[in-house]
Amino acid sequence: MSAARPVLVVLYKDDLPDCMPLIEAAAEVRYVRAAELATAIPGADALLLWDFFSSAVEDVWAHADSLRWIHVAAAGVDKLLFDGLRQSGVVVTNSRGIFDRPIAEFVLGGILAMAKDLPGSLRRQRDGVWEHRETDRIDNANALIVGTGSIGRETARLLRAVGMRIEGVGRTARTNDADFGTVHASADIESVVGEHDYVVLIAPLTDATRGLVDASVLAAMKPSARLINVGRGELVHEGALADALSQGVIAGAALDVFSTEPLPATSPLWRLENVLISAHLSGDAAGWLERLSALFADNFGRYTAGAELLNVVDKELGFVPGG
Template identity: 50%
Template sequence: MTQPSKPVVTVLTAPGEQEPPGMDAVRSRAEVRFACDEQTLRDTLPGTDIMMVTDFRTEALKAAWGSADKLRWIHATSAGVDALMFDELVSSDVVVTNARGIFDRSIAEYVLCTILMFAKDFPGSFRLQTRHHWKHRDTERAQGNQVLVVGAGSIGRQIGRLVTAIGMTAHGIARTPRNDDPDFVAVHGHDSLYEQLGHADFVVIAAPLTPQTEGLFDAKAFRAMKSTARLINIGRGPIVKTDDLILALRNGDIAGAGLDVFEKEPLPEDHPLWDMENVIMTAHMAGDFIGWKRALTDQFLENFDRWHSGLELFNGVDKTLGYAGSPTTPA
């Protein structure tokens, strides 16, 4: 008797990126192929049923889309899926899922740490330490401050939960307002953004990059914020207009910024943000805990088993919105 053929899974990595850990478990369930750019993807896509995309910046899939003859499901090992939301994929029957849930707690811990670093002026302490200079200062209390989380999804709710635990007040911004979220005092609609910016001591961007959020934080948004407020961006770099942010920081429109993502990555060595004392920066690593790569493969495998059984996939992306929505069943 002829054995049924295994489904074909193509893994699209960034050029030079190593194979994700745990792939032997995938090989036991499927034929696995690897691609790292447009040409290798054109070679591997024919016959591919499923794609696992680890390169969240890739444009290779859009370029090689014409070679996808059997593709039914794409899983992005990232929370953001903006690089995959090109017209041909959005209008197709191909299901898209993402890595929602893997990074939520780690990112929320990063945000809480950044808030406390600003409140307790750890950047100033580090600078004094490097000069061996003893200087006593008074610092702020985080308790009682208001945090506005722009993007009140799963990551945003974790942020709201943690900042509430230390006595801060959490408000959210989302596409649909809601007053029954246990992690926020209230979740306001997008049309209330500028009003809510004026109340917040810390503004946290946790929204996905979509046509509606690209460039959302510009000079107008910074003017709406308190001059004592700090901006924290763990969403996507292009949500913030960097030139406007630099001017706002220099002019005192806002007091500081904690940035993990940037319009251009890596950030050029001569970029003015490096030398600004009211800026805390990291290299797009807010959610990356020890063992995260294996956790992503395990999550894919859990969904793969559901796909193989014809069950609903979790973390289904609403392709018209560009972020995870309700569960979905592959075509």
């Protein structure tokens, strides 16, 4: 930390966090956008990535001569981590906990929308068609949650509350987990997906999870199964997923994240009636920016007091360890 007040760089895109008047009373604050980061980062003690999808830090890393702490206003840190940062002594914290309940509710909403064929009802309403049909129940349906961190756990608890049977997929296999019961190892996903009606992707994007759901995993799923992705688009082989959905290999998907965002107009996913598409918003429930701001203010107070920071990321694993 600087001898006097710490120097904080805030990388932003549009609006600023509402905690900044409080922070300015305790620090020298430099507000920049990505193009200006290289000139602002020298001498800075801390960096707030309010523009949380930016990858600009790697480009200016050679100028980060005093940096000790980076806080990311997001749960995922895959856009940030690179070898130089991993090998440095710079502490990285994220916004774990802010998105748990909103994403869990979004997953439940996607499951209900597909089980009750709400898109089909909307299409019939639009076309003025009265057509009776049956829909699915979700009690006793099996859900496999890929990702056993805090968001995955909140999702498991919510889905259990509506009567679904839950198992998890994580780095290591285990039994008697408080939220998942059985957790399967990621390497075994192909052998277990066929037992489940819903496969929910919430895992962080790491070298171990990139492309985890490929054509062979999709082929191993039930023809009646649905896939939900609220993690990262790169967890799934998108071309294989489009093929599986168009060919009836699986029944449907609710997708909030994609390999390229915004999803290109040329993507075949747009044209599939068994796909629900949303614009990477599953965690962004009303008040989310205020909650992100409050979490950073708490962590900044801890930083200036020399106290233990919240949500310290294991830079090798790519996420905050612990359940």
